Amino acid sequence: MAALELLTAVRTRDAYANLALSAILRRYRLHDRDAALATELGYGTLRAQGLLDAVIEECTDRPMSRVEPGLLDALRLGAYQLLRTRIPSHAAVATTVELVRAEAGSRAGGFVNAVLRRVGERDEPGWVAALAPPADEDPVGHSAFAHSHPRWIAQAFADALGRSADPAAELDTALAADDARPAVHLLARPGEITAAELALVTGGEEAPYSPYGVHLPSGSGDIGDIDAVGEGLAIVQDEGSQLVALALTRVPLVGDDAGRWLDLCSGPGGKAALLGGLVAMDGGTLDAIEPSEHRAGLVRRATDGLPVTVHQADGREAPLPDAAFDRVLVDAPCTGLGALRRRPEARWRRQPSDVAGLTALQRQLLTAALRHVRPGGVVAYVTCSPHLAETAGVLATVRRAHPKVEQLDAREYLPGVPDLGDGPTVQLWPHRHGTDAMFLALLRREE
Numbered sequence: 001m002a003a004l005e006l007l008t009a010v011r012t013r014d015a016y017a018n019l020a021l022s023a024i025l026r027r028y029r030l031h032d033r034d035a036a037l038a039t040e041l042g043y044g045t046l047r048a049q050g051l052l053d054a055v056i057e058e059c060t061d062r063p064m065s066r067v068e069p070g071l072l073d074a075l076r077l078g079a080y081q082l083l084r085t086r087i088p089s090h091a092a093v094a095t096t097v098e099l100v101r102a103e104a105g106s107r108a109g110g111f112v113n114a115v116l117r118r119v120g121e122r123d124e125p126g127w128v129a130a131l132a133p134p135a136d137e138d139p140v141g142h143s144a145f146a147h148s149h150p151r152w153i154a155q156a157f158a159d160a161l162g163r164s165a166d167p168a169a170e171l172d173t174a175l176a177a178d179d180a181r182p183a184v185h186l187l188a189r190p191g192e193i194t195a196a197e198l199a200l201v202t203g204g205e206e207a208p209y210s211p212y213g214v215h216l217p218s219g220s221g222d223i224g225d226i227d228a229v230g231e232g233l234a235i236v237q238d239e240g241s242q243l244v245a246l247a248l249t250r251v252p253l254v255g256d257d258a259g260r261w262l263d264l265c266s267g268p269g270g271k272a273a274l275l276g277g278l279v280a281m282d283g284g285t286l287d288a289i290e291p292s293e294h295r296a297g298l299v300r301r302a303t304d305g306l307p308v309t310v311h312q313a314d315g316r317e318a319p320l321p322d323a324a325f326d327r328v329l330v331d332a333p334c335t336g337l338g339a340l341r342r343r344p345e346a347r348w349r350r351q352p353s354d355v356a357g358l359t360a361l362q363r364q365l366l367t368a369a370l371r372h373v374r375p376g377g378v379v380a381y382v383t384c385s386p387h388l389a390e391t392a393g394v395l396a397t398v399r400r401a402h403p404k405v406e407q408l409d410a411r412e413y414l415p416g417v418p419d420l421g422d423g424p425t426v427q428l429w430p431h432r433h434g435t436d437a438m439f440l441a442l443l444r445r446e447e
């Protein structure tokens with residue numbers, strides 16, 4: 001029931017699944033295993049929507065557009081259980097039909113029963129073999145279908161993966177990893193708790209690459225229940241986000257680091273919390289920009305007690321001096337294609353037409369960062385998207401207009417992280433690094 005409510009909230013209110021889920025779990029008072037099951041069913045169904053819809057369409061004799069949306073949610077939830085969980089088929093069908101009968105009457109229940117019985121005639125590989133484009137003719141389309149990604153996103157991943165010994169196989173692995181349930185990653189706030197201590201109190205494991213990271217076992221239920229987060233010792237933050245922010249702090253500057261750091265796109269404040277904690281140790285300060293009032297409030301909360309000043313402003317015309325900052329982070333607003341595994345509904349909401357508007361904004365923000373950084377200082381350009389237009393494309397255009405900017409080899413500032421390609425930029429990947437697909441470029445202003 002909780003999972004079905006989540007699907008309805010995402011469809012009708014355009015809700016973010018993670019926010020809606022927390023509220024639903026609280027309302028049903030679900031904890032531990034029950035919360036983990038509702039999360040798995042709700043998130044799993046949202047992720048798999050494209051694949052499920054193709055199968056459901058094959059199993060109904062009416063067009064999808066004529067299936068009542070509430071029934072379609074129930075069909076998706078039932079089909080998900082049949083194809084992607086170990087819940088016995090008869091139980092998956094019976095509980096879904098029962099739910100629909102109670103809500104919409106016995107005719108609707110009969111329809112759902114008939115469709116789900118047909119869905120259950122094949123397993124997931126059987127449906128992929130029957131319905132996906134053939135792998136030898138259209139490898140991108142085949143992998144997109146099999147791992148339930150829109151084709152344009154699969155193509156963007158393929159483009160960003162670029163050269164590889166076996167591009168089709170690597171794309172398949174990349175999309176499979178992007179479709180899997182990710183472990184929750186925590187940041188041990190610098191100065192508050194060490195990663196080793198945090199691992200101990202949460203039952204997690206120290207992260208492989210970030211000295212501040214902890215990975216929780218997957219299926220940990222509602223993250224609102226983690227005491228260390230509630231007590232302000234840790235925040236939820238992907239290890240890749242930690243690594244790109246840390247890389248910015250590790251680059252040697254020309255001249256002293258006076259500890260004036262700037263986060264130009266800071267909401268909701270995860271990286272500002274990390275940067276603020278680190279700059280505080282050296283007696284420095286961080287200015288954090290965020291135009292949205294709500295998100296600026298979240299940054300204030302995330303950086304409470306740290307030497308961080310939050311400005312509610314547009315990063316393109318921030319009320320801050322030029323040539324004044326030692327280190328500037330541009331964690332640009334982007335399509336988020338690199339963090340889809342953490343936002344189960346996002347892959348079906350994003351459109352290719354979103355890219356052009358975002359790249360224009362990204363170019364302007366990076367240009368503003370190069371204005372605010374002092375000569376000899378460094379700018380990190382970061383996106384949680386591997387889409388080439390948002391990464392290499394933005395970088396190339398801005399660098400053409402700024403010949404006095406040196407591009408640094410970002411790989412040097414991620415010590416111990418394997419498989420970083422040819423540089424000088426870094427693209428992290430879920431299937432290679434167990435992180436979100438974060439992109440990082442490091443630029444030094446020469447004069």
Ligand SMILES: C[S@@+](CC[C@H](N)C(=O)[O-])C[C@H]1O[C@@H](n2cnc3c(N)ncnc32)[C@H](O)[C@@H]1O
Binds near residue numbers: 271316331
């Ligand atoms: C990828 S998020 C940043 C995430 C953040 N650094 C963190 O680690 O929590 C991008 C942020 O940029 C903000 N943003 C959008 N337009 C902006 C602009 N013109 N100037 C500055 N920030 C902007 C968005 O509201 C969003 O909060």
